[in-house]
Amino acid sequence: MNDSFRDNWTTQLRKGVLEMSVLAALREERRYGYDLVQRLGQLPGLVIRDGTVYPLLNRMKKDGLVRSELEESPEGPARKYYQLTNAGQDALEWMQGEWLTLVEGLTELTRGEG
Amino acid sequence: MDRLTPRARALLRDYLDDMRSLMTAGDLDAEEVEEDIRDHVLAATAEYQEPVDADVVAQVLRELGPPSRWLSRDDSPAPDPASEGKRRFDGLRMMAGAVFVATVVGLAVFPWVGPLALLVAWALARATMAHAREAGRSLGPLNQWLIYPPLVLVALAALALILVGPIRILMAVSLPLPRWATLAAGLAAWYGMVALVGRLFPSIPRLVLFPVFSPRSGDRP
Numbered sequence: 001m002n003d004s005f006r007d008n009w010t011t012q013l014r015k016g017v018l019e020m021s022v023l024a025a026l027r028e029e030r031r032y033g034y035d036l037v038q039r040l041g042q043l044p045g046l047v048i049r050d051g052t053v054y055p056l057l058n059r060m061k062k063d064g065l066v067r068s069e070l071e072e073s074p075e076g077p078a079r080k081y082y083q084l085t086n087a088g089q090d091a092l093e094w095m096q097g098e099w100l101t102l103v104e105g106l107t108e109l110t111r112g113e114g
Numbered sequence: 115m116d117r118l119t120p121r122a123r124a125l126l127r128d129y130l131d132d133m134r135s136l137m138t139a140g141d142l143d144a145e146e147v148e149e150d151i152r153d154h155v156l157a158a159t160a161e162y163q164e165p166v167d168a169d170v171v172a173q174v175l176r177e178l179g180p181p182s183r184w185l186s187r188d189d190s191p192a193p194d195p196a197s198e199g200k201r202r203f204d205g206l207r208m209m210a211g212a213v214f215v216a217t218v219v220g221l222a223v224f225p226w227v228g229p230l231a232l233l234v235a236w237a238l239a240r241a242t243m244a245h246a247r248e249a250g251r252s253l254g255p256l257n258q259w260l261i262y263p264p265l266v267l268v269a270l271a272a273l274a275l276i277l278v279g280p281i282r283i284l285m286a287v288s289l290p291l292p293r294w295a296t297l298a299a300g301l302a303a304w305y306g307m308v309a310l311v312g313r314l315f316p317s318i319p320r321l322v323l324f325p326v327f328s329p330r331s332g333d334r335p
Contacts, residue, residue, distance in 0.1 A: 032153070032157065033150050033153055033154050033157070034153070034154045034157035034158055035157075037154065049177070049178060049179025049183055049184045050154065050177045050178045050179065051151070051178035051179045051181065051183075051184035052179070052184040054147050054150040054151060054154070054184075055137075055142050055147060055184065055185060057150065058142050058143055058146055058147050058150075059141065059142065061146075062141065062143075076156065076160060077153075077156060079153065079157070080149070080150070080153060
């Protein structure tokens with residue numbers, strides 16, 4: 001297996017779980033963009049470019065999964081906080097179900113028990 | 115963005131121009147993503163001494179990654195004039211533009227239908243602010259310049275009405291009292307009533323007198 005294949009596979013895997021990661025991080029608490037990026041940066045294995053989060057948030061907002069609101073910050077200009085909507089909560093639960101099914105199936109498969 | 119040195123500002127501007135050129139006709143709200151990126155840069159540089167130097171901003175932009183890498187292909191079709199126009203004049207800007215036009219019309223024909231046009235401009239300005247708030251977006255300096263004139267004019271007119279409006283009526287009233295006493299008693303009653311209304315319904319003075327008499331909190335009165 002060459003490095004290019006590994007890089008591509010890892011990138012696709014991270015891309016696939018990014019939406020779920022964003023929703024999960026917002027379920028913990030509402031966050032402003034930079035805070036969300038910092039939180040995602042703490043996830044082992046989820047190495048992303050910081051900018052990736054913003055188009056994703058924009059699409060999620062359009063899809064009604066998250067909403068945003070401006071709030072004054074004692075540390076400077078007003079901050080835009082993102083938080084989950086009910087639809088986002090439902091989407092996250094659905095994603096988690098799919099994720100667990102996939103992980104269980106893959107675990108069995110890679111163990112050779114399927 | 116006054117927190118940044120001119121060189122740092124230029125760096126950020128180039129980055130945002132690059133980003134915008136790549137997302138002229140996608141499913142993204144370019145202006146909102148741009149705001150998010152600006153907010154990100156401000157938050158990431160918050161702990162640095164002002165003005166923040168270009169080197170610091172360059173590092174933040176490196177961590178954000180080149181826009182070409184984090185914008186998917188769906189967001190980057192070749193730009194065409196129609197989509198470019200649509201991008202630049204999004205809903206918020208169009209509303210702010212309509213406010214400005216109504217204000218100019220109102221001032222141009224002031225003695226006649228001008229006040230009505232100014233009231234329309236005022237209502238549009240409030241709607242624009244509500245739209246921005248609901249969308250979780252800041253108005254931005256240009257939109258503020260476009261929508262604030264009717265807000266200020268109506269607030270000043272309302273303030274003048276509140277302060278001196280009843281004087282003319284009181285001057286015409288004839289009571290068996292000295293004129294100064296009639297005036298003082300009438301004004302005291304009027305101001306008391308205004309204070310009571312303001313106390314019972316604080317949203318009314320906030321609505322009518324913004325931005326003349328309202329604690330300014332960014333774009334959100």
